[in-house]
């Protein structure tokens with residue numbers, strides 16, 4: 179009972195980010211830019227996904243002193259990333275008091291089989307998903323927030339669109355299923371039936387679902403909101419653009435005004451060059467394939 183109550187609080191905290199933008203930052207200066215632009219939270223990490231992709235090597239939880247300096251620099255919530263399955267990194271982040279942990283495929287996985295048992299933590303977690311099965315498995319492990327994975331660091335929105343559409347289509351299928359069909363479907367996609375029943379009843383995931391990976395323009399962010407995202411994560415799209423301050427503000431505004439094309443036109447004007455994009459077909463590594 180106590181555990182369920184805790185999950186409700188974590189899930190409620192995640193709901194407070196709705197209609198907002200969460201920005202990846204690697205320095206206190208970037209965190210201040212994000213806060214001034216109206217980000218609802220920042221995400222501390224050692225390198226933005228475009229740099230992780232370019233430089234390679236093992237990407238880990240960011241340096242603790244850096245995370246603390248980001249926490250000191252801003253008053254909005256600070257999230258930080260850990261490697262998939264790296265329970266020790268997560269315990270360290272909980273000990274220093276970060277507000278949220280992202281168990282992220284953008285970092286190099288630490289475990290090829292298991293994700294972190296997130297129920298063991300007081301701090302809430304967000305996890306990535308490409309489809310309903312992945313989303314529901316992460317929720318079963320205790321995630322209080324889901325983000326569709328997209329393909330981080332590419333500046334290419336196609337995978338984020340694919341993942342959001344897939345989750346939505348699968349939710350619509352679930353809504354038409356009888357109890358016995360749901361048991362069979364749960365087995366097929368590897369998802370616990372109790373959470374699928376909640377999805378059927380709510381017509382959505384029981385936690386907020388943000389879009390991530392590849393958002394590079396205000397129009398990209400608006401597109402993800404049109405597809406039903408509760409909000410947006412942006413990393414490389416801001417700090418690899420020509421004018422991060424302008425781009426950050428424009429993406430925040432576009433998430434708020436996603437349904438107003440005239441406003442979006444105004445928001446999209448004179449914001450500088452977006453980050454350079456990459457064709458998905460040409461990628462050597464697909465970060466979205468990490469996690470299962």
Ligand SMILES: O=C(CO)[C@H](O)[C@H](O)COP(=O)(O)O
Pocket residue numbers: 201202221226227228259280281282283284306325327329330331332333390391392393411412413414415
């Ligand atoms: O939450 C995230 C992954 O853990 C990142 O913030 C997101 O994927 C960033 O992607 P991009 O650099 O393409 O904006």
